Amino acid sequence: MATHARHRPDAGLVASVAKYTLLGLLSVVFLAPFYVIVRNSLMTEDQVTSLDWSWWPDPLTLGNYTDLFTDPSLPFAHALRNSLLIAVITAPLSTMTGSMAGYALARLDVPFRRAVTVFVVGTLMIPASVTFVPTFLVIDALGGVDTQWGIIAPGLFNAFSVVLFRSFYLRFPPDLEEAGRIDGLGHLGVYLRIVLPNSITMIASLGALSFIESWNAFLWPLVVGQDPSSWTAQIALSTFLTSQTINLPGLFAGGVVTIVPLALMFLVAQRFIVQGITASGLKD
Known part of the structure; x- marks a missing residue:
């Protein structure tokens, strides 16, 4: 019984992991529009309007x-x-x-x-x-x-x-x-x-x-x-x-x-x- 209690996850640790996981997911959602803006700013007109999704422009342009x-x-x-x-x-x-x-x-x-x-x-x-x-x-x-x-x-x-x-x-x-x-x-x-x-x-x-x-x-x-x-x-x-x-x-x-x-x-x-x-x- 004591051995089982020692291996039980600490409630505070579980709560902290859940909290930071949720904060990480929310941060991704919050930063997604900024990523899209930066990505599109490095694309040409044809790349921006293309129906094919790309995570990063290829080729990249600073024009x-x-x-x-x-x-x-x-x-x-x-x-x-x-x-x-x-x-x-x-x-x-x-x-x-x-x-x-x-x-x-x-x-x-x-x-x-x-x-x-x-x-x-x-x-x-x-x-x-x-x-x-x-x-x-x-x-x-x-x-x-x-x-x-x-x-x-x-x-x-x-x-x-x-x-x-x-x-x-x-x-x-x-x-x-x-x-x-x-x-x-x-x-x-x-x-x-x-x-x-x-x-x-x-x-x-x-x-x-x-x-x-x-x-x-x-x-x-x-x-x-x-x-x-x-x-x-x-x-x-x-x-x-x-x-x-x-x-x-x-x-x-x-x-x-x-x-x-x-x-x-x-x-x-x-x-x-x-x-x-x-x-x-x-x-x-």
């Missing part, structure tokens, strides 16, 4: 990638720079405005603070399609069409960031703020010297999410950036697949190039994203 940056009719390199510029400006500015607004709603004792909070939360329930036309009319009246700032400006205030930062600052230790006030700091000094340095996790988390959202934006940059000089990478990609032209290998190659910054951002910031959402608490 789709060189064509991305040498085709004079498609300013793809310029579009990549535009996307990077928009994302790099939008991410920190929208994160900082969300942090300041969230701190004000959490800590400043001002009239109608709760009403403003309810209003901000209420804006999250309004579909973007409802505010799209009014926003465009405002940007157009200000001369922002076909400009970088016209694409950037509407994304500088993010109600979702405000709500998360407010929830985070409601849980922030008040003793630290009191220590700052004893040293003679006002609200701004406490925020800049004490609160902000201790909010790095939330700032990194929401900054990464804002970068990803700005990089992937399509409809607003398409409408505002009507001139090719204002195109972003996502708009440039859409030109590969139109009613007049279909360039699947070029589309896949462009997809790989535009995915790389997002993959790097996610690999660097994934820990902060999880910690930031956890730290926010999402409650009063």
Whole structure:
């Protein structure tokens, strides 16, 4: 009986093997589309549209990638720079405005603070399609069409960031703020010297999410950036697949190039994203 018990598999080991096996299978399913994109980006048009499946292109070609940056009719390199510029400006500015607004709603004792909070939360329930036309009319009246700032400006205030930062600052230790006030700091000094340095996790988390959202934006940059000089990478990609032209290998190659910054951002910031959402608490 004792011998049989010694050879019985440990329940914890079995559970671990099952868990990692399941995670491995899910990883394969998750990575399969990326494999197909990379594979197709190294193929010719005939290979991509062929009914015969192949695990890897034979022969392999890098011409789709060189064509991305040498085709004079498609300013793809310029579009990549535009996307990077928009994302790099939008991410920190929208994160900082969300942090300041969230701190004000959490800590400043001002009239109608709760009403403003309810209003901000209420804006999250309004579909973007409802505010799209009014926003465009405002940007157009200000001369922002076909400009970088016209694409950037509407994304500088993010109600979702405000709500998360407010929830985070409601849980922030008040003793630290009191220590700052004893040293003679006002609200701004406490925020800049004490609160902000201790909010790095939330700032990194929401900054990464804002970068990803700005990089992937399509409809607003398409409408505002009507001139090719204002195109972003996502708009440039859409030109590969139109009613007049279909360039699947070029589309896949462009997809790989535009995915790389997002993959790097996610690999660097994934820990902060999880910690930031956890730290926010999402409650009063």
